[in-house]
Amino acid sequence: MGMLAAVEAWSKRDHRAEYAQWGAWLDHISKRVTQVPGVTTEVKQPAGLSNHAPHLVIHWDGARLGITGEEVSKHLLDTEPRIVLAGARGARPQKMESLVSIMPYMMIPGDENIAAERLYAVLSKPPKIEAPAAPSGEPVSVAGEWEAQLQFQRGSTRHTIFLEQKGTDLVGLHRGEMLSGDLHGSVAANEVHFHSSHRYEGKRLTYDFSGKVDGDTMEGRVNLDEYGEARWTAMRHKYA
Numbered sequence: 001m002g003m004l005a006a007v008e009a010w011s012k013r014d015h016r017a018e019y020a021q022w023g024a025w026l027d028h029i030s031k032r033v034t035q036v037p038g039v040t041t042e043v044k045q046p047a048g049l050s051n052h053a054p055h056l057v058i059h060w061d062g063a064r065l066g067i068t069g070e071e072v073s074k075h076l077l078d079t080e081p082r083i084v085l086a087g088a089r090g091a092r093p094q095k096m097e098s099l100v101s102i103m104p105y106m107m108i109p110g111d112e113n114i115a116a117e118r119l120y121a122v123l124s125k126p127p128k129i130e131a132p133a134a135p136s137g138e139p140v141s142v143a144g145e146w147e148a149q150l151q152f153q154r155g156s157t158r159h160t161i162f163l164e165q166k167g168t169d170l171v172g173l174h175r176g177e178m179l180s181g182d183l184h185g186s187v188a189a190n191e192v193h194f195h196s197s198h199r200y201e202g203k204r205l206t207y208d209f210s211g212k213v214d215g216d217t218m219e220g221r222v223n224l225d226e227y228g229e230a231r232w233t234a235m236r237h238k239y240a
Helices: 002-012 015-033 069-078 111-124
Strands: 040-044 055-060 087-089 098-102 144-151 156-166 169-175 180-188 191-200 203-214 217-223 229-236
Touching: 015 040, 015 055, 015 111, 069 087, 069 098, 069 111, 144 217, 156 180, 169 191, 180 203
Parallel strands: none
Antiparallel strands: 040 055, 055 098, 087 098, 144 156, 144 229, 156 169, 169 180, 180 191, 191 203, 203 217, 217 229
């Protein structure tokens, strides 16, 4: 019955009018945030059938504004009214341009005003966020197979992470319950960071892991882009 209702709703929707409304919402947000000096935007059109909607990408120099894309995303997620962005990039220390993206297809009329004002506020007067102290010391060894537990707000799942290490650089494989994908990252002293993505039905599910290593255990947070954040812990597999 749910499938029947979805097909009937899809056949009756005015897709052209809906797409025009999405574009107007993104234009409203763009006009507001670009009032902040140094902020630029672009609208990217969908490349496939999955999540077929335009999305707004907001760019800025994180070092100039004093806040990174990941920090904006976390601030909007942790404060009220709560906003989940479609993606974010840019962390400390600054190594690349900061950006966040907005997907309008899950918005309702009026949400564009909230998103525009919240983004303008955080970019024009960023909250004071202390830059984490750079870790010192030789990189710990994380090579091997790790059994990871991802804890969401509701429920959890087990994943397997295979890491190969050369100095501070990491490559490997991240295997979920049904999907898998290559990963890359780095180690600084006892801090680890790596990124992976899993291709699924025309799109990619991205994972951005950061955490600390203590012997044969690791723990930290994983950013899931539009799906928020989760906690993760991992134990190195010991072969018999």
